[in-house]
Structure formats: structure tokens, C-alpha cells
Amino acid sequence: MPTFHFDLVSPEKLAFSGEVDQVDIPGVEGDFGVMAGHAPVVATIRPGIMTVTSGGTKQRIIVLGGLAEVSEKGLTVLANVATSIAELDKTAFAAEIIEMEAKLAEHEGTALDRYIEQLDHYKTIQHQITHSTAMH
Numbered sequence: 001m002p003t004f005h006f007d008l009v010s011p012e013k014l015a016f017s018g019e020v021d022q023v024d025i026p027g028v029e030g031d032f033g034v035m036a037g038h039a040p041v042v043a044t045i046r047p048g049i050m051t052v053t054s055g056g057t058k059q060r061i062i063v064l065g066g067l068a069e070v071s072e073k074g075l076t077v078l079a080n081v082a083t084s085i086a087e088l089d090k091t092a093f094a095a096e097i098i099e100m101e102a103k104l105a106e107h108e109g110t111a112l113d114r115y116i117e118q119l120d121h122y123k124t125i126q127h128q129i130t131h132s133t134a135m136h
Contacts, residue, residue, distance in 0.1 A: 002036035005074030006052065008061065010082040015061065016052065023075055024051040025068050034068075034075050041070045045077065047121035049085070049128055060085050062125055085129055097122050 001021050008016040024033045026048025047064045066079035100119045107115045 003054075004034075004036040004038075007074070007076045008050075008052075008063075008079060008082050009076065010066075010079045013082075015079070015082040015084075016059075018054065020052055020054040020075075022051075022053040023077075024053075025077065026050060026063065027068070034070055038070045038075075040072070041068075043068045045079070047118065047125060049125060050077070062088060062129075088129065090129065093122075093126060097126060 003019040003021055006016065006018065006020045006023055007014065022033055022035050024031060025043070026046050028044040028046045031048070032043070045063055045066050045068050048062075050061045050063050052059045052061065062081070062083045062085060063077065063079040064081035066077060066082075068075065068077045097119070100115075100122065104112070104115065104119070
């Protein structure tokens with residue numbers, strides 16, 4: 001299987017850089033997979049779990065929004081936050097969700113809609129990392 005270069009960058013670090021077989025990305029317009037030879041595209045990513053496949057192994061990385069760019073050079077993801085599931089502090093993540101729920105009343109109108117959407121994404125991530133049957 002042909003490979004391509006993939007860089008995952010967050011404000012804190014270069015989270016991943018190397019040759020990969022496929023990357024599955026949680027896009028705002030829907031999840032999508034990138035393989036060698038993918039058409040150039042720039043897409044906004046939503047909070048979710050990105051799967052990086054390389055040499056038959058899969059690595060799952062939580063991303064909390066950002067941008068993905070596919071070009072002739074490969075794939076670059078600029079993530080607001082990128083954390084491997086193994087590194088995630090599940091207790092702190094659960095506490096963040098509880099805090100977000102407590103702040104729902106502070107929002108209204110379209111801001112409330114966006115906040116609820118973000119909260120739903122966080123809850124989906126939490127469900128996926130706590131229920132192994134939902135993981136791929």
C-alpha cells in the first residue's frame with residue numbers, strides 16, 4: 001500500500017510526523033479518510049477521534065478542532081489540541097464536560113447552539129474512549 005507524509009501539529013507540540021497508510025479525520029462536514037493520492041483539500045475538523053494507520057497498526061488521537069490540509073506534500077493537521085488516548089487524563093476530561101454542562105445557561109441563541117454542539121462532540125469522545133466496542 002502506498003504511503004504519504006503526515007504531520008499532526010498542536011500549539012504544544014509536534015504530535016506526529018511520519019509516513020502513514022491512512023488517516024481518518026473527524027470533519028465538520030463529516031468524517032473522511034485520507035490515503036496516498038487524495039485530492040487536495042482544506043477542511044475544518046471537529047472535536048473527535050482521529051485514527052492513524054501505519055504498517056498495519058492503528059493509533060487513535062483525540063483532536064479538539066482545527067484544520068486539515070491535503071496537498072501534494074501529504075497531510076497536515078493543525079489541531080487546537082491533540083492527545084493520544086493513552087495520554088488522556090480521563091478524570092479531567094469528564095470534569096471538563098461537567099463544567100461545560102454547568103455553563104449551558106450562560107449561552108443563548110446561536111451561541112447556545114454552537115456550545116451544545118461542542119458539548120455533544122465531547123460527550124461522544126468520552127463515550128468512545130470508555131466503551132471499547134465503539135473503538136476501531
